[in-house]
Amino acid sequence: MTDTEAIHSEGLRKVFGELAAVEGLDLTVHRGEVFGLLGPNGSGKTTTIRMLTGLMAPTSGRATIDGVDVTVAPEQVRRRIGYMSQRFGLYDDLTVEENMRFYASVYGLRGDARARRLEELVTELGFGQRLHQMAGTLSGGWKQRLALACATAHRPRVLFLDEPTAGVDPAARRQFWDLIYEFAAQGITILVTTHYMDEAERCRRLAFLSRGHLIAVGTADEVRAQFGQPTIEDVFIELQRRDEGVSV
Amino acid sequence: MSLRQRLAASTVWPMLWKEFIQMRRDRLTLGMMLGIPAIQLAMFGYAIQTEVRHLPTVVLDESRSTESLALVDQLRNTGNFDIVGYVADRKALDREIRGGRAMAGVVIPPTFLSDLRRGRTAEAQLIVDAADPLASSAAMSGAVQAGAARSMAILARTTGRGPPLDIRVRPWYNPGLRSAVYIVPGIIGVLLSVTMILITSMSIVRERERGTLEQLIVTPIDKTSLMLGKIVPFVLVGYVQMTVVLLLGRFLFDVPVRGSLPLLYLLTFAFIVASLGMGLFISTLVRSQTQAMQLGFFFLMPNILLSGFMFPREAMPVVAQWLGLVLPLTHFLKVLRGIILKDVGIVELWNPTLVLVLLATLFLVLSVRRFSKRIE
Ligand SMILES: Nc1ncnc2c1ncn2[C@@H]1O[C@H](COP(=O)(O)OP(=O)(O)OP(=O)(O)O)[C@@H](O)[C@H]1O
Ligand SMILES: [Mg+2]
Numbered sequence: 001m002t003d004t005e006a007i008h009s010e011g012l013r014k015v016f017g018e019l020a021a022v023e024g025l026d027l028t029v030h031r032g033e034v035f036g037l038l039g040p041n042g043s044g045k046t047t048t049i050r051m052l053t054g055l056m057a058p059t060s061g062r063a064t065i066d067g068v069d070v071t072v073a074p075e076q077v078r079r080r081i082g083y084m085s086q087r088f089g090l091y092d093d094l095t096v097e098e099n100m101r102f103y104a105s106v107y108g109l110r111g112d113a114r115a116r117r118l119e120e121l122v123t124e125l126g127f128g129q130r131l132h133q134m135a136g137t138l139s140g141g142w143k144q145r146l147a148l149a150c151a152t153a154h155r156p157r158v159l160f161l162d163e164p165t166a167g168v169d170p171a172a173r174r175q176f177w178d179l180i181y182e183f184a185a186q187g188i189t190i191l192v193t194t195h196y197m198d199e200a201e202r203c204r205r206l207a208f209l210s211r212g213h214l215i216a217v218g219t220a221d222e223v224r225a226q227f228g229q230p231t232i233e234d235v236f237i238e239l240q241r242r243d244e245g246v247s248v
Numbered sequence: 249m250s251l252r253q254r255l256a257a258s259t260v261w262p263m264l265w266k267e268f269i270q271m272r273r274d275r276l277t278l279g280m281m282l283g284i285p286a287i288q289l290a291m292f293g294y295a296i297q298t299e300v301r302h303l304p305t306v307v308l309d310e311s312r313s314t315e316s317l318a319l320v321d322q323l324r325n326t327g328n329f330d331i332v333g334y335v336a337d338r339k340a341l342d343r344e345i346r347g348g349r350a351m352a353g354v355v356i357p358p359t360f361l362s363d364l365r366r367g368r369t370a371e372a373q374l375i376v377d378a379a380d381p382l383a384s385s386a387a388m389s390g391a392v393q394a395g396a397a398r399s400m401a402i403l404a405r406t407t408g409r410g411p412p413l414d415i416r417v418r419p420w421y422n423p424g425l426r427s428a429v430y431i432v433p434g435i436i437g438v439l440l441s442v443t444m445i446l447i448t449s450m451s452i453v454r455e456r457e458r459g460t461l462e463q464l465i466v467t468p469i470d471k472t473s474l475m476l477g478k479i480v481p482f483v484l485v486g487y488v489q490m491t492v493v494l495l496l497g498r499f500l501f502d503v504p505v506r507g508s509l510p511l512l513y514l515l516t517f518a519f520i521v522a523s524l525g526m527g528l529f530i531s532t533l534v535r536s537q538t539q540a541m542q543l544g545f546f547f548l549m550p551n552i553l554l555s556g557f558m559f560p561r562e563a564m565p566v567v568a569q570w571l572g573l574v575l576p577l578t579h580f581l582k583v584l585r586g587i588i589l590k591d592v593g594i595v596e597l598w599n600p601t602l603v604l605v606l607l608a609t610l611f612l613v614l615s616v617r618r619f620s621k622r623i624e
Pocket of ligand 2: 047
């Protein structure tokens with residue numbers, strides 16, 4: 001393990017009853033990288049993220065975040081990471097401002113420090129007049145922004161985004177990715193899952209999961225070359241075809 | 249870090265802040281929590297108010313002795329019977345009751361006096377219009393009272409073996425009639441159990457179902473803060489509920505608190521926390537609100553049935569009595585009835601109080617232990 005590794009896993013495995021959701025995952029994500037995790041539905045992306053964030057105990061294998069072992073010191077890891085769950089996980093019956101304030105406080109910010117951070121987030125993410133709107137009444141794009149704000153209230157070193165742009169319109173998606181790049185520019189490592197191929201192309205490196213197995217890692221060009229396909233989307237479809245081939 | 253700084257940095261504060269905001273906005277639940285005590289008490293109150301006194305009663309006195317007259321007097325004195333007339337035979341008595349002119353009939357057989365004299369158990373009969381269960385139970389309790397009182401009086405004079413007097417009520421209907429005085433304290437206990445156990449058991453599971461728990465437990469929030477945030481707001485709700493019942497009991501049903509109010513509120517704390525702990529514990533065992541509800545009722549039933557709220561514990565099988573001992577409500581009822589009805593002080597109540605504190609601690613520790621900041 002070197003100092004530039006933000007996320008590192010060895011033989012990470014998760015079994016649900018008969019089903020191996022993630023199988024022997026060896027993964028390394030470097031500091032400051034925007035790393036994309038791709039794969040068909042049910043290929044184990046969410047399970048992988050949950051293990052990396054300490055939300056699920058791996059059946060076997062280990063993972064470190066920023067050099068800290070997730071199973072050994074989960075609380076230390078929690079201080080260093082931000083996480084946006086696949087399903088909107090904020091409080092519908094709290095306002096935008098209350099949600100942000102709550103998360104900032106849970107992450108230990110108090111008084112002036114908290115006020116300053118909230119102000120920053122509000123300007124960075126452009127909440128303005130929506131500040132006192134109930135989170136439950138926000139549109140999809142704004143909900144995702146709010147979730148991003150809450151996940152980054154404590155300036156995490158590593159950010160996990162599980163399908164952050166699912167169901168969001170193209171303009172809002174682009175804005176969201178601009179934010180991702182801004183965070184990356186601040187030195188934050190980002191692991192993001194997506195089903196949008198244009199977003200996959202925007203990642204510095206990609207990993208493909210298929211039935212819990214890691215089958216390809218590299219830049220978009222490397223992955224395309226490895227599978228002999230013209231685009232990432234073709235790679236994806238080729239993978240799914242193979243998947244189905246296996247299952248028959 | 250000093251203790252003060254540690255305290256200020258605790259994640260319990262944001263958790264409490266959030267829970268209070270959410271509670272304030274959830275008008276329906278809040279309304280229910282405050283409305284339920286009123287409705288429940290009104291329901292029981294109705295039953296209490298229809299508690300029948302002054303049943304029109306006819307007497308068939310075939311003994312025609314001073315003893316039979318004394319018995320009739322005794323019955324009248326209980327306040328449950330209004331003697332509206334004397335009849336000559338059993339047929340006439342039946343007619344009076346069937347015709348609705350009387351709701352109860354007392355039959356004192358010719359052998360009444362001689363039985364008493366010979367030291368045998370003298371029997372009298374009470375016939376009740378069974379169409380009205382409340383009437384029959386009122387008659388029952390009145391008869392038992394009168395019978396006991398007469399027995400005592402006769403025993404004082406004679407040295408007969410066995411009870412000198414036995415009044416048979418038939419048909420038998422409802423053993424024991426509870427009065428408002430007995431029911432109001434019980435309602436406080438049951439009401440607090442229901443709301444505290446059900447609502448807490450659902451509140452953590454609700455976050456799990458809505459997906460907000462996943463987002464929350466990935467933060468450094470500690471388990472104890474999370475649990476405290478979930479229960480502290482309900483402590484207040486519990487106190488409000490108790491106050492509502494006490495006030496209604498005082499002004500509607502004339503049940504004043506005889507003992508110390510501050511002591512009552514203090515000891516109630518242990519019970520509320522024990523019930524909340526139970527609710528939390530349930531929430532660590534289930535995955536959905538429906539399951540929480542079901543398991544909640546499963547925990548509630550013994551609390552209501554075995555605690556002595558509905559049936560006297562002394563009359564239960566030993567196993568049921570033992571089971572009752574691990575239920576918070578059993579001990580809280582002692583506190584409630586002791587303070588409200590009998591002006592009992594802490595000296596007499598330290599035992600149930602201690603048990604409540606132990607149960608509260610046990611459930612809280614168990615819940616925090618069992619709760620895991622994981623989703624599986
Ligand atoms: N808690 C669980 N219990 C049992 N099986 C689970 C659980 N969570 C996930 N699975 C199964 O594990 C497999 C991987 O699921 P996972 O959610 O990680 O996939 P994913 O790649 O995130 O899919 P999607 O693109 O649909 O989000 C699936 O077959 C899923 O049904
Ligand atoms: Mg997923």
